[in-house]
Amino acid sequence: MNSRTKNFYWLFAAIAMFVVVFPLFWQGMFLDGQQYAAVAMNLADGKGTFWHPYLTATWGYFGETAFMEQPPFGFSLQSIAFSLLGNGASTERFYNLLLFVLSCVLLLQLWKEVKQKDAWNQGWFPLLLFISIGTTAWVFHNNVWEVQLSIFCGYSVLFTLKAFNSSNNIKLASFSLLAGLFIVLAVMTKGVPGLFPLAAPFGLILVSRKREIIAIQTLVISTVILGFFILYNSSTEATEAIDYYINKRLLQRVNSQPTVDSHFHILSDLFSQLIPVFALTALPILFKKKLDLGKNKHPYTLFFIYVGLTATLPLMLTLIQRGFYLYPGYFYFVIAAALIAGNAWQEIEQSISDKATIWIGNISMLLCPIAIALTITFSQKLGRDADLLADVKSIKEVVPAGSTLKYNTYGKGEAYNVSLYMYLVRFSEIEPSMKSALPPTEYVLQNMGEKPLPGYSALDLNLSAFTLYKKTE
Numbered sequence: 001m002n003s004r005t006k007n008f009y010w011l012f013a014a015i016a017m018f019v020v021v022f023p024l025f026w027q028g029m030f031l032d033g034q035q036y037a038a039v040a041m042n043l044a045d046g047k048g049t050f051w052h053p054y055l056t057a058t059w060g061y062f063g064e065t066a067f068m069e070q071p072p073f074g075f076s077l078q079s080i081a082f083s084l085l086g087n088g089a090s091t092e093r094f095y096n097l098l099l100f101v102l103s104c105v106l107l108l109q110l111w112k113e114v115k116q117k118d119a120w121n122q123g124w125f126p127l128l129l130f131i132s133i134g135t136t137a138w139v140f141h142n143n144v145w146e147v148q149l150s151i152f153c154g155y156s157v158l159f160t161l162k163a164f165n166s167s168n169n170i171k172l173a174s175f176s177l178l179a180g181l182f183i184v185l186a187v188m189t190k191g192v193p194g195l196f197p198l199a200a201p202f203g204l205i206l207v208s209r210k211r212e213i214i215a216i217q218t219l220v221i222s223t224v225i226l227g228f229f230i231l232y233n234s235s236t237e238a239t240e241a242i243d244y245y246i247n248k249r250l251l252q253r254v255n256s257q258p259t260v261d262s263h264f265h266i267l268s269d270l271f272s273q274l275i276p277v278f279a280l281t282a283l284p285i286l287f288k289k290k291l292d293l294g295k296n297k298h299p300y301t302l303f304f305i306y307v308g309l310t311a312t313l314p315l316m317l318t319l320i321q322r323g324f325y326l327y328p329g330y331f332y333f334v335i336a337a338a339l340i341a342g343n344a345w346q347e348i349e350q351s352i353s354d355k356a357t358i359w360i361g362n363i364s365m366l367l368c369p370i371a372i373a374l375t376i377t378f379s380q381k382l383g384r385d386a387d388l389l390a391d392v393k394s395i396k397e398v399v400p401a402g403s404t405l406k407y408n409t410y411g412k413g414e415a416y417n418v419s420l421y422m423y424l425v426r427f428s429e430i431e432p433s434m435k436s437a438l439p440p441t442e443y444v445l446q447n448m449g450e451k452p453l454p455g456y457s458a459l460d461l462n463l464s465a466f467t468l469y470k471k472t473e
Contacts, residue, residue, distance in 0.1 A: 002121060004349065004350075004354065004357045005120065005121045005124065005349070006361065007357045007358065007360045007361030007364070008124040008349060008357075008360065008361075009123070009124045009127075010360070010361045010364035010365050010368070011124070011128075011360055011361070011364045012124050012127045012128050012131070013364065013368055014363075014364035014365075014367040014368050014371065015128070015131060016100075016104075016127075016131050017367070017368055017371030017372065017375075018367070018371050019131055019137050020100055020131060020136065020137045020140060021097065021100070021371065021372075021375055022371055022374055022375050022378070023137065023141055023383065024093055024096060024097060024100075024137075024140055024141050024375075025090055025093045025375055025378070025379040025380075025381075026141070026378065026379075026381045026382070026383035026384075027089060027380060027381065027382050027383060027389055028382060028383045028384030028385040028386065028388075028389055029141065029142045029143055029384060030142035030143075030144065030384075031418050031419045031422055032142070032143075032144055032145075033092070033142040033143030033144055034143075034419060034422035034423060034426060035055070035067070035069065035418075035422055036070070036074065036075065036078065036092075036143055036144075036145060037078070037091075037092040037143055037426055038055060038422055038425040038426045039053045039054070039055055039067050039075050040074075040075045040076075040077075040078035040079040040081070040082055040092070041079070041082045041087050041091075041426065042054045042055065042425075043075055043076065043079035043082075044079040044080075044082035044083045044087075045082075045087075048066065048067070049237070050072050050076055051072055051235075051237035051238055051240070051241045052066035052068070052237065052241070053066060053067045053068070053072055053075050054066065054067060055067040055425060056425055056431050056432065056433075057404075057431055058404065058431055058432070058433035058434075061248075068241055068244045068245065068249070069249060070145060070189070070190060070191065070245075070249075071187065071188045071189060071190065071191050071241070071245060072188065072241065073185060073188035073189045074145045074148050074189040074190070077148065077189075078092065078095055081094065081095040081098075089380065089427065090379060092143050093379075095143075096140045096141070096143055096147065097140075099140065099147050099148065099151065100140050102151055103130075103147070103150065103151060103154075103331075104127055104130070106151060106154045106155065106158070106331070107126055107127060107130055107154075107331060107334070107335070108123050108126075108127070109158055110154065110157065110158055110161070110331065110335055111123055111126050111335055111338065113158060113161045113162065113165070114161065114298075114300040114304075114335070114339070115338075115339065115342065118342075118343075118346060121346060122338070122342040122343070122345065122346050125338050125341070125342050125345050125346075126334050126335055126337075126338035126342075128280070129276075129277050129280055129281075129334045129337055129338060130330070130331075130334050132276035132277060132280060133273055133274070133276060133277065133330055133334075134273060134276075135273050135323060135324055135326065135327050135330070136327070136330070138324060139324050139327050142324075144324055144327075145189055145190050146190070146324055146325065146327045146328055147327070148189050148190070149186055149189055149190040149193060149194055149328050150327060150328035150330075150331060152182045152183070152185045152186035152189060152194065153182070153183070153186045153194060153196060153197050153311070153328055154328075154331050155178075155182045156178075156179045156180075156182035156183045156186065156197035156200070157179075157197050157200050157307060157332070159175045159176070159178040159179040159182065160175070160176070160179045160197065160200045160201055160204075160217060160221075161204075162175040163175035163176045163179060163213075163217050164201075164204050164207075164208075164210070164213060164214070164217065169216075172213065172216060172217070173216070173220055176216065176217045176220035176221055177220055177224060179197065179200075179217070179220075179221050180220060180221040180222070180223070180224025180225055181224060182197070183195065183197050183198065183221065183224075183225055184224065184225060184228045187225075191245060191249075191250065192250065193311075193314075193325070193328070196307075196310045196311045196314065196328075197307075198218075198221065198222070198225075199306075199307070199310040200307055200310075201214045201217040201218045201221070202214065202218070203302075203303045203306040203307055203310075204217075204303060206299070206302040206303050206306060207299045207300055207302075207303050208299070257320065258318075258319030258320060259319065259320050259321055259322060260319055260320075260321045261319070262319075263316045263317070263318075263319065264316065265321055266312070266315045266316055266321045266325070266326065267316070269321070269323040269326060270312055270326055270329075273323065273326065273330070274330075274333060277333060277334060277337050278337075280337070280341070281337040281340055281341040282341075283341075284341055284344035284345060284347075284348060287344075287348055287351075289344035289345075289347050289348065290344060291340050291341055291344055292339065292340050292341070292342075292343055292344075293340060297340075298339045298340075300335075300339060301336050301339045301340060302336075304332040304333070304335045304336035304339070305332070305333065305336045307329075307332040308329045308330070308331075308332035308333040308336065309329070310329075311326075311328050311329030311332065312326050312329035385419060385423070387464040387465065388419060388420060388423060388464075388465075389423060389427075390464065391420075391461075391463045391464055391465065391466060392420070392423045392424055392427055392428065393427070394461045394462070394463060395424070395428070395430070395445070395461070395463075395468060396424075396427065396428040396430065398443075398459060398461065398468065399428070399430050399443050399468075401428065401429035401430065402429055402430075402431070403430055403431065403441070403442060403443060404430075404431040404432075404433055404441045405424065405430050405431065405432050405433065405441065405443050405444070405445055406433050406434075406440075406441040406443070406444050406445070407420070407432065407433070407434065407444065407445035407446060407466075417434060420432070421434065440455075440471065441471070442470060442471045443468060443469065443470055443471070444456060444468075444469045444471075445466050445467070445468050445469070446466065446467060446469070447465070447466060447467075448463070448465055448466055448467050449467075450467070452469075453469050455471060455472060456469035456470060456471055456472060457469065457470055457472050
């Protein structure tokens with residue numbers, strides 16, 4: 001890496017600090033992330049087991065009291081962060097900061113594997129493309145499991161490439177073994193979506209006709225996965241977990257809880273999220289630079305497009321679609337785009353004067369500590385669900401730890417109810433419950449303005465949307 005290029009890495013670092021890291025530590029997150037953080041925290045506190053994670057004593061879904069909405073490995077990983085850092089409000093934030101760094105390292109490793117010439121001199125460009133995608137900052141801020149999934153799948157693809165490029169059979173078998181193990185970790189974190197790297201060896205036909213090597217890779221990877229499922233079925237707890245995931249979480253919910261009306265909806269999300277990537281890839285044309293299009297220019301371009309499609313297009317099979325489900329596929333579209341435009345951007349970089357590149361580097365280095373200072377200053381800023389988080393804080397100051405808080409905020413919507421539930425679990429030791437069948441509890445929460453509860457007196461907490469009652473009889 002030459003000294004000029006370091007300035008552009010500093011440019012990436014400065015942009016990443018403001019786009020990803022600065023808002024990362026704001027409080028409030030998407031409800032899936034709330035759930036995962038609460039379960040991981042409980043696991044670190046000794047509540048629940050690996051195969052049967054614990055949320056609350058009042059939790060129940062599809063007849064299961066353990067929290068089995070996802071396979072268990074992701075909870076166990078994040079619970080390590082809670083064991084080391086405690087249950088503070090920023091624990092999952094630091095965990096996701098680490099995952100962001102790992103994601104950037106992985107991206108550079110994939111890039112270096114296929115871009116032998118000028119890999120480090122152009123490495124800043126795929127990194128810049130990566131953070132130009134709006135979903136990138138969002139997934140880290142909201143603690144969704146697609147982040148961990150993308151890392152495991154990414155390393156599976158990386159070792160698949162290393163096996164394909166290996167110089168002897170021992171390396172071929174070893175790297176293929178690692179590729180299979182990372183698929184296992186991906187499946188143990190997010191289930192079926194973690195299987196897409198299985199298709200990666202077949203995509204290598206687009207690079208070379210070394211069918212024998214591809215066949216060996218596929219055989220070793222498949223054997224590892226098959227061996228895992230054989231071991232999996234030898235455990236009663238494991239089979240109970242996989243039975244719940246397949247029959248209740250996967251099959252039943254896919255048919256009963258659609259989030260979109262069309263199977264093709266995900267395509268519009270994919271296209272809209274990749275617009276910045278398309279724009280930055282095509283931008284060199286304005287400077288009369290040529291793009292590296294076609295297999296003869298770089299054989300791996302089509303391979304990465306293929307892997308990106310295997311990670312994203314299967315989502316069309318279900319009507320449960322969310323934009324962030326696409327995130328694991330963005331790694332591969334980014335690298336494909338960088339292979340097309342990397343040389344052109346390097347020409348643009350080299351056309352910039354030394355004085356200008358030094359200014360870019362110096363300003364970027366100056367902005368990084370400023371971003372760190374702002375991150376620390378605003379780390380407890382209430383972002384998403386600000387009113388809800390403020391209410392939870394007030395409730396926590398009144399309701400004793402270990403109490404069961406019965407509530408029904410009907411009319412607010414299921415997402416609102418679940419968010420309130422998860423914030424109470426995550427930021428207090430209160431056991432929330434929406435079950436009306438429970439016996440009367442000392443504290444009850446209901447919508448503001450509703451008829452006062454008999455036998456209870458309202459507490460003046462100045463909550464934004466609720467009234468908290470305490471039993472008087």
